Amino acid sequence: MSSNERREKLLQILKKYDKPVKGSELSVELQVSRQVVVKDIALLRASGLEIIATSTGYIILDSVKNEFKIKCKNHSSDDELYDELQTIIDLGGKVKDVIVEHPAYGVLKADLNVATNRDLKKFMEKAATSEFKQLSVLSPNYHIHTIEASDEQVFQEIKQELKAKNILFE
Template sequence: MKTKERRELLLNILNKSANPIKGDELANTLNVSRQVIVQDIALIRATGVDIIATPQGYIIYNSKTAIKTIECKNHSNRDEFYNELRTIVDLGGEVKNVIVKHPIYGEIKVDLDIASNRDIDEFMKKSSNDEFKQLSILTKESHLHTIEAKNEEILDEIISSLLDKNILVNNSKK
């Protein structure tokens, strides 16, 4: 397969996928090394295609979704943290990132890309290590998440549920 054909096929595979695809999986599918995939992704990005690298793999950013940044209360325990993530994911949302505002360093943002219960379980397992500290400990009261859903109705349902559960900082319904 020629280079141009491989890149077109790679782009086609990513366009058809609703979920991130690991670089190793793409490499196996296209019968090339992982490094070739990394180079191809960089060249495809250079043409203006918005390919995002997540911990779960590569995905093309779809701007046909509803996105909102929400301010959540900091958690006093792991169950509250788990409940926050489950509320968003169970209603069809994705937790894109966590953002904290530090008084000295400014805004600190980390991509999470949590879109399924499996993602939550993996994240909670990684974060169960005694050495793990949530970014939200850097602030006293709150942290931000960018959440994404297929449409505004789903996003509104997520926000309403988070308000009902007293997870959001602004506890007044619109």
């Protein structure tokens, strides 16, 4: 395999996953040393690709380019939480996480990964337990979600519906 073919295969591997891939896993998959992977990543970055190195591996930002941030009002009940999440998934979105800005601790983030009614049901079952506290209680007015959508139009529909339901924080 030529070096160009190897870099193309490396790119395909990174695009396939929406989570970081360890350099050691890439070197095994490509049958090269870890140092060759590091050099290939550097060359791919130089060509304009946004590849970031995290503590758990490499991820290409192009693989998550259809993610959008949205501010929502904090909930006063589980019904409001359910309505917010259900609205987003009904319109084709995936709620990747919740982010709050805590006055003392700064930005706090928790993964949700709610994309289907089944995911929502499991999440709401957890929310019904006495140990569950919404992360949004740590922030006075709003919380932020990262929404994954197939395109900008789907995201705008989600945003419009949340605004119509008085869920969007403006």
